[in-house]
Amino acid sequence: MNIRCAFLSAMLVAGCASASADVVWFDGSHPVTYRVEGRTSPVVSVALDMFAGDMELVTGQRAVSGKDAAILIYELDTNKGAAASLRKMGVPVDSILGRHDAFYVAPQCHGSAASRLLVVGGNGRGCAYGILELSRLAGVSPWVWWGDVVPERKARLVFKETNATLQAPSVDYRGIFINDEDWSLRNWAWKTYERGGADGGSDTPFGFMGPKTYKAVFQLLLRLRANALWPAMHAGTPGFFTVEGNKEMADSCGILIGTSHCEPLLRNNVAEWSVKERGDYNYITNRAQVQRYWAERLTQVKGSEEIFTIGMRGIHDGSMEGVNTREEKLDGLQQVIDDQRELLGKYYCKDVERVPQVFIPYKEVLEIMESGLRVPDDVTLMWCDDNYGYMTRLPDGGQQSRKGGGGVYYHLSYWGRPHDYLWLTTTQPGLIYSEMRAAYDHNCRRIWIANVHDPKVAAYDLELFLDMAWDVHGITHSAEARKAGAVTLEEHLQRWLATQFGREAARRLFPAMKEFYRLCGMRKPEFMGWTQVELDKKKYPGGKSVPSMTEFTLKEAYERMNDFARIEATVDVYANLVREEVRDAYFAHVLYPAHASAAMSRKMLLEPEQSLQAYDEIQQLTEHYNTMNGGKWRGLMSASPRDLPVLAKGA
Numbered sequence: 001m002n003i004r005c006a007f008l009s010a011m012l013v014a015g016c017a018s019a020s021a022d023v024v025w026f027d028g029s030h031p032v033t034y035r036v037e038g039r040t041s042p043v044v045s046v047a048l049d050m051f052a053g054d055m056e057l058v059t060g061q062r063a064v065s066g067k068d069a070a071i072l073i074y075e076l077d078t079n080k081g082a083a084a085s086l087r088k089m090g091v092p093v094d095s096i097l098g099r100h101d102a103f104y105v106a107p108q109c110h111g112s113a114a115s116r117l118l119v120v121g122g123n124g125r126g127c128a129y130g131i132l133e134l135s136r137l138a139g140v141s142p143w144v145w146w147g148d149v150v151p152e153r154k155a156r157l158v159f160k161e162t163n164a165t166l167q168a169p170s171v172d173y174r175g176i177f178i179n180d181e182d183w184s185l186r187n188w189a190w191k192t193y194e195r196g197g198a199d200g201g202s203d204t205p206f207g208f209m210g211p212k213t214y215k216a217v218f219q220l221l222l223r224l225r226a227n228a229l230w231p232a233m234h235a236g237t238p239g240f241f242t243v244e245g246n247k248e249m250a251d252s253c254g255i256l257i258g259t260s261h262c263e264p265l266l267r268n269n270v271a272e273w274s275v276k277e278r279g280d281y282n283y284i285t286n287r288a289q290v291q292r293y294w295a296e297r298l299t300q301v302k303g304s305e306e307i308f309t310i311g312m313r314g315i316h317d318g319s320m321e322g323v324n325t326r327e328e329k330l331d332g333l334q335q336v337i338d339d340q341r342e343l344l345g346k347y348y349c350k351d352v353e354r355v356p357q358v359f360i361p362y363k364e365v366l367e368i369m370e371s372g373l374r375v376p377d378d379v380t381l382m383w384c385d386d387n388y389g390y391m392t393r394l395p396d397g398g399q400q401s402r403k404g405g406g407g408v409y410y411h412l413s414y415w416g417r418p419h420d421y422l423w424l425t426t427t428q429p430g431l432i433y434s435e436m437r438a439a440y441d442h443n444c445r446r447i448w449i450a451n452v453h454d455p456k457v458a459a460y461d462l463e464l465f466l467d468m469a470w471d472v473h474g475i476t477h478s479a480e481a482r483k484a485g486a487v488t489l490e491e492h493l494q495r496w497l498a499t500q501f502g503r504e505a506a507r508r509l510f511p512a513m514k515e516f517y518r519l520c521g522m523r524k525p526e527f528m529g530w531t532q533v534e535l536d537k538k539k540y541p542g543g544k545s546v547p548s549m550t551e552f553t554l555k556e557a558y559e560r561m562n563d564f565a566r567i568e569a570t571v572d573v574y575a576n577l578v579r580e581e582v583r584d585a586y587f588a589h590v591l592y593p594a595h596a597s598a599a600m601s602r603k604m605l606l607e608p609e610q611s612l613q614a615y616d617e618i619q620q621l622t623e624h625y626n627t628m629n630g631g632k633w634r635g636l637m638s639a640s641p642r643d644l645p646v647l648a649k650g651a
Contacts, residue, residue, distance in 0.1 A: 021107040021164075023117050025070040025134075026157035031061035035069035038079030041124025043222070043254030047131040048073075050219060054135040054144065058154050071134070072108065074120045075127040086120060092166060096122045099168030101227060103130035106164035117159055125254040129167070129225050137163060141499045142223035142463065145216065146456050147589060148629055149500050150581035167471070170440065173307060173356065173407075173447035174469035175221060175228030176455060176462070177260060180415040180422055180641075181209075184454035186237055188636035189213040207236040211245035218253035220455060224466045228256045228307060230449060231268070239268035241300060251304050258307035258449070261360035261384075261409070262317045265294045265308055265340060266301060269315040281315050283336055284322030291343060298347035307356040307447070308344065310379065311365060312336045319364055329364075330371045341376065353378040358407055358447060360384065366393070380446040382407035383439070387414045389431045391439060400443040407447035408439045410465065412458050414451065415642070419527055422641035424593050425458040426520035432464055433477060433489050440472045454636060459589055460496055467492070490514070500585055505577040509590065512570040516594055519563055523551075525597045528604040529646030557605045564598035571595075584628045596621050596639070604651065615649045 026032050032055045036044070048063075055063040074082050076097055083093045089108055096102045103126040108116040119134070121127025136142075138157055141149040178185060189209045193216070204210075209232055221229065229250070231240035240246050240257065250257050259266050267273070273281050278289045311333060312320050323332040337359075345352045353376075360382045361369045375381065381399055383406060386392045395406045410432075412425050436448070448469045452458040468475055475492050476482045487495065493513065497506035530551060552560065571594045578586045596618050603614035618639050625637040640647040 021109060021161040023070070023107045023115065023159040024156065025117055025159055026055075026059050026154070028155045031055070032059065032063040032071070032157070033066035033069040034063060034071040034073055035065060035067065036073045038074065038082060040073070040075040040078055040127060041254065042252040043124040043128045044073070044075060044121075044131070046219070046253050047128035047222060050222070051131050051135055054138065054140045054151070057144070058138045058140065058151050059157070060153065069116070071117045071119060073127065073131065074118070075124055076120065077123045086118075089118070091118065091120055093120075095166060096120055096126070096168075098122075100172055101126045101129065101225075102166070102168035103127060103133065104166045105130050105133050107159060107161065125222075125227055126168075128222055128254060132223055133165070133167075134159075135223075139499075142220065143459055143500065143585070143589075144223075146220050147459055147500065148582070148584040148632075150579075150585075152502075152579070169225070169470050170472040171445050171448045171469040173228045173256065173258075173449075174226045174466055175230070175255075175258075175449055176217075176226070177230035177409070177449050177451045178217070178232040178453070178455075179230075179260070179451050180234065180413060180420075180453040181232040181237060182234055183422065183638040183641040184457070184636055185209070185213075186232060186234070187638070188454075188633060191635040192631070192633075205238070207238065208243070209237060210243050211249040214240075214246055215249050215253065217455065218250065218255045221255060222253060224463060225470045226466050227254065228258055228447065228449065230258050230260050230263075233260065233263060233268045233270060235270050237271065239271035241266065241268075241297065242272065247301070247304070256305050256307050256356070257301075258358070258447075259309050261309065261311070261362040261365070261382075262313040262315075264310055264312055264336075265343070266297045266306060267294060273315055280321060282322040283312060283320070284332060287339075291339065294340065294343055295347050298343060302348050307358065308348075309360060310337055310340045310357050311359050313365065326368075326371060329368050330373060333365070333368050334373055337373075337375065356380070356447075357404070358382045360409060361393075362409070377403045380404040380407045382409055382447060382449075383444060384409045385411055385435065387411050387416060389427050389435060391435050394439060394442040395444065405446035406439070406442065406444035407449070408436065408444050409449050409451065410436070411451040412461050412465070413453040415453075420642060420644060421524050421526040422453050423526050423639060423647070424520075424524075424597065425452070425461050426517065426524050426593070426597070427461050428517045428521040429461065429464055429489055429493060430477075430517075431521070432461060433468070433475065436465065436468050437472065437477075440468075453641075456588065456633070456636065460493070463496060464492060500589060501578050501582060505574055508574045508577065509571065512567045512594070513590070515563065516567050516597070519560065519567075520597060522560075525600040526644075526646065528600050529644075529651060552605070561598070561601055561605060564594075564601055567594050568598050587628060588625065588633075592621055592625055592637075604646070608650070612650065 052063040087093050096104050102122045104120045106118055108118045119130040121130050139151045143149045186207055186209055190204060190207055193213055194204045194208055194210055263269060279286045283290050314321055320332060323329045341352055344355055349355050357379045359375045359379050362384050383393055412427055413422055414420060415422055450462060450465045452462060455462060474486050476486050476488055479488055482488060494506050494510045497509050571590050575586060599614040599617045603611050622637050622639040626634045645651050
């Protein structure tokens, strides 16, 4: 629960002789200054470097360390001696230490009035979140780099007494799974970003995603108050731990690494298991080799903070090898889990129950679990949606009372049957809210992971998901249900638009973006063909995906196109309200999805000549996306992931 305003303001005013506890932390002349008290974790240095750059964007001068600083920074777990003096200042030390990743930001009263800001984190991440909270208050969007959202310049920065805040997460572990990265993030990293380094752009191996790329991802996660990542793992992407510097970068940024439902004990089987060298990935016939394989990774990561997936499936996200009957599947998986616990105790941490572990009952594994599988009580049961945003199952009463609690693996993009959506991220905010709120209410509060193929294109949906993971009570479904400090779901979207593009633009854009999500909720752009993914190419050798007018009557089809046309007109008109510095951000987050989605409807619903024109429009929009901002995002956006027939010319 995040405590703001009333309690803290009363406490602060009581500690000051003056009626005001406002602090001017940038006066228009001198740079913003800070001082770190005592030792801190490496992630604090990462956050301070980000903060210094943010202040340069906002004030024209980088923030600097100084003895007589406006901001004092404390990390409690590395500076226990400071607790007593902080308590005397009125800092709620026990409340900060009592919650994982908590932070406190408030004025420090000195003499007759407040003269400095205090940033106090319970641990390194909490301290980093507190530092970056100041960036937020200065008007810096979490998407400052990933979204090209250049903040407005400020001549003065004042921390209002009412901004005082004590925050801690609703969900312990919060983050993303980079999945289905082949046509987006990996393509951009390999072709563009990794080649733009200090070495002048030397060639990189196919599919390479190294510490430079992951640092950018980790910094975004810190800005979004997240702390966990499941790394990219498709064929052609090197295993995260096999790339020099990746693990060290994660550790320095305070990010816990985990792995998906088919990658036990931090192993990327697609990239790392060699049948030629180790034999079959079969626990029944090749147990010693599989155990050795797992033990190698546990030894490598010992001493760092990670999240371990337990259980076992096949190498390529298939069923476990070597078991056929229900009884064999149950006995085989039970043996795997029992042995994995022993391996964790032997190679990683003797007190296994203290190690964060998840078991993910995905696909056939759910049936095995319900056949009598014994999952240790301290292990988190991580429940999944149906790949399209609807939770397939939530824990029952007994499962909700487990020591390990529950978690959620949630798709904001998907590759698979019956149909992919790997182009745009258009899940309705209301669906995300209702499903994640239900999950939280069923005690799924240990870990939330969102599946994204690219965080940039997922921007708003991803921020909503992670905002709920941070403060689930901070967003409500209606004004009637709103409590102090909370916003409605509609207000959340409007505030997000305001942060990126300004209040006036947000006010005008909001109805159009709300309508955009409604239309995409009826049918995603990727779903405008009415055939299954894997069956399309067999049924339609020419690569076409045939629309069905049983889904839309002729009247409904034209209504859809007209509704999209009104959205297009709105976003084009109000582009003039957007500052020049954020035109690329506006294109990526508003113009591209609006126009591309509208064109996709025209492509599938109109006559051949008009359909071809719509296809060409999508290609032109995509070309601009990949050349904007000097080519920074070259290779990131593909309008034809997997070359599906529905996305093809003439489909």
